[in-house]
Amino acid sequence: MDRRRFLAGSAAGLTVGAAGCVDAFTSLDGVSSGREPPLVADRPDAIYYPTHTEEMTMGGMAMTDNGMAISLSYTFPHRFWRVFNRDGGYEAEQFDVEADDAIHIMANIWDSETGVVLPVSSVDIAARGGNGVDERETVYPMVSQQMGFHYGDNYHLDGDDTYTVDITVGATTARRIGAFEGRFDEPQTVTIDLDYSEAARNELDYELYEERQGEPGAISPMSMEMNGMSMPTGRVRELGGNSLGTGLADDVRYAAAVLTADRFGETPYLAVTAATRYSELVIPSMGLAGTLTGSDGEPVVEGMSLEPSLDPEFGFHYGAAVAGATGEETATIEVTTPPQVARHEGYETAFFETPTVELT
Template sequence: MDRRRFLAGAGLAGASIVAGCGSLQEQSTRSPPLVENRPDATYYPTHREGMEMIGTKQAGDYMVGLTYSYPHRFWTVTGTTAEQVSIRDADSVHLMASVWDPETNTVLPIQSGVNIEIASDGETVADKQPWPMVSQNMGFHYGDNYQLDGEGVYELTVSISGMTERRLGAFDGNFGTSGKMSTNWEFSRAARDSISYTEFPDKQGDQAALDLMSMEMIPTSQLPATDALPGELLGTAKGSDEVYAATWLSDADFLGSGESYLAVSVHTPYNRVPLPMMSLDGTVDVGGETAFDDALTAAIHPDIGYHYGAVVPATGDPTVTVETVAPPQVSRHEGYETAFLATPTVEF
């Protein structure tokens, strides 16, 4: 993480603040003081920032949507520790990229990553990977604060690595290759500063969450309700604020004779936003014997969404134990930075 942040800031030392970027004092008015005594759970943030569309475009198998907002603080996660990334003097905007399947509108968390290059008049202004992150109003996306070289027209190029996650059902064979798209964007300070901004002095700190945005051009990263999951629902359990739902599939088209599939969906409370990039171990007992005892694999299925699963060489009624080895290694916007950091064990 330190290396990435160093690379992101390379070349900024000694540079003056460029036109259109504003000052730290001005930007800090967009980040009220953090809530005191924040709960170790999802909580209502101090404020909500709107966003503006840059555009959407297909990139190989993927559809990509780009949006932007004010520069803002967020938290990166290493292991079970969250570390705040503060707004820097030179930050101009917070850029966000969403990636999804154009056929099903399923948002695709891609562990291998996304890269955004920004160029102006043929010269590279920024070139780095945004962080995979979750926010209460936008859900899962890729985002980071970027420095621009003043107002003007920029060319944005988004590169997507092929998915390493297991693809199941209609996704089998898709998203294994990389994709790339480019689009032009005219940045102005006035347009950025007109983005909506609302503070919540009476609600901040409450154990609740903002509603997800309804975006016409970008699908919402929301997992199916538990009663809509395919297979036999084994139950739900609460971990360190996150919700685990386990389902047992015995007749999926990707299963062989005598096999079943365990799928464990993990999401935020309130809005069912997927929590990717966890490390989970699972134990499955069927008929009094251990049929599976190993790591669960990150996977994506059009009817299950992003989840952690395993093909189990057994059929019948299972007893399942899921151990969280590492919590979601995704960055968080305010309201999520104190949640989902423990390593619970749940049973079904």
């Protein structure tokens, strides 16, 4: 079967492409909004190849006064899942395309200097233009195999036009370390002009994974560049310091280390990253607890809550100061709350039954 180029950028100065190859899929031309193949029957409780992917169009990029870079893009409206706590357990509920949804709109937010993807308290997107459109929505934090951690939702537009889009980004929700201290603590608003036409949207590539859909695995994250600036997908970074090892459970890949650099303060710092199994994309909005056990079998710390944090060198992670930690201990990581972010297809069944894991 022929493989068509995935994510060929249409905005000036933009190049977008797949970061790797996926075998055996076909393309559909002339697909209109909301037209998706049925979900795979008996999806695994794990990360799996989705039924399809869609080309993305870049709307533009802007910078805030405090050094945040914000990009805006869209594709076809499509189903996604949100996580809810019901009857004492967590589950993913599917949200389907509604009749007035024109696009799935997406915002990526990162620090322009370090490329660290930033979790924030809220993202509001307000669009004006077309046939009297004056729409404002708070969009959801999401994870997808193509884009990693971002913010998005299906969105109403009406009529071909250049829409004026205001994106208001709240303060970051994570503890900030080192050069990040005192930054990203105030809401910021940027304005991007979004060129939209229904015909151009319907010409976006729409590609099926007929031979691999439903199998364990994941498509490769895309690579994006606009005006010479790379737009990160939030891949996990090396921690450095004294490594406590790695572990894998329920398709979550963990790494941990004890760090003593000056920016962490006088007390040794335990840092833990949680990432997707196949592409090592950061998984935010989890509840994690850590236990460190010394060589004598005695706990240095037991069941300590790990706080979502941002470091300018290794980015988003979960961490806590642990007096007496050396990096020679055995680390055990427990999930107290599964990831609360919305999920694109291929992630919606994963990360709900994560066992405690000992790192080696």
